[in-house]
Amino acid sequence: MKKITISALAMIIVAITGCAGTPQKPIALSQHFYSSNDNKVIGIYMDELPKADTHIVGAACLLCYGIASLANSSLTSHIQTLSTTDMIGIDKTIAKLVSERGVTTNIINKVINLEELKTFDSKEKDFAKQDYRPLRASLGVDKLIVVDVAKIGAYRPYSGYIPTGDPAGVVTGKTYTIDLATNKYELYEDIDIKVNSQGEWDEPPSFPGISNAYYQAIEMAKEKISSLFK
Numbered sequence: 001m002k003k004i005t006i007s008a009l010a011m012i013i014v015a016i017t018g019c020a021g022t023p024q025k026p027i028a029l030s031q032h033f034y035s036s037n038d039n040k041v042i043g044i045y046m047d048e049l050p051k052a053d054t055h056i057v058g059a060a061c062l063l064c065y066g067i068a069s070l071a072n073s074s075l076t077s078h079i080q081t082l083s084t085t086d087m088i089g090i091d092k093t094i095a096k097l098v099s100e101r102g103v104t105t106n107i108i109n110k111v112i113n114l115e116e117l118k119t120f121d122s123k124e125k126d127f128a129k130q131d132y133r134p135l136r137a138s139l140g141v142d143k144l145i146v147v148d149v150a151k152i153g154a155y156r157p158y159s160g161y162i163p164t165g166d167p168a169g170v171v172t173g174k175t176y177t178i179d180l181a182t183n184k185y186e187l188y189e190d191i192d193i194k195v196n197s198q199g200e201w202d203e204p205p206s207f208p209g210i211s212n213a214y215y216q217a218i219e220m221a222k223e224k225i226s227s228l229f230k
Helices: 006-017 062-071 073-079 090-099 135-139 208-227
Strands: 041-046 053-057 104-107 143-159 168-179 184-196
Touching: 041 090, 053 062, 053 073, 062 073, 062 143, 073 143, 073 208, 090 104, 090 143, 090 208, 143 184, 143 208, 168 208, 184 208
Parallel strands: 041 104, 041 143, 053 143
Antiparallel strands: 143 168, 168 184
16 A cells, blocks of 8 residues: 655645635736847746656545545556656747747756745735846846746546546646846746546556546647747
């Protein structure tokens, strides 16, 4: 029997309690974005990818999650072997799209710990809750495009300990552009891609249906992210 780790329990508690604050609404890139930045440098940063995993949603109590986790242990073991490398390179795609519009770009390869940024206090809408402004000097860019993938792998919905749907391939996260002089978003888009398995999904040990859905979800996520800058 697989044990539920302390970190897994912490994640469950966060999921149950939720996060405070009003969610940021989507912001489309202005049609003047490229013309207004022809003398500026746009940095593109892709945050470190999480490992592929099975994400069980809706099993709100610890016992429910334990039962659901055990029931999906074979699927999880397989999902955790899948590569995330197909997701890599979206930063280069964005850089190409932006530079083709006459704007200077710089792909940021150094690791930025976004969670360590200080809080930014503003009551105005469309300003980031964390202070990105110090990155202007440290990175040598005027604005920053961030691709932040939160979850990648398989998604399975539950109600308590009862599954309410088959697993799906999933990629979630967010993409945003932020002005490092003002800390204001100029683009913000949540990424929430789920792809259902075609036909029977419960075919261990290789789970071909859900594996295909996983890679389809990656391709759809990349297409959505790149479309934001076209």
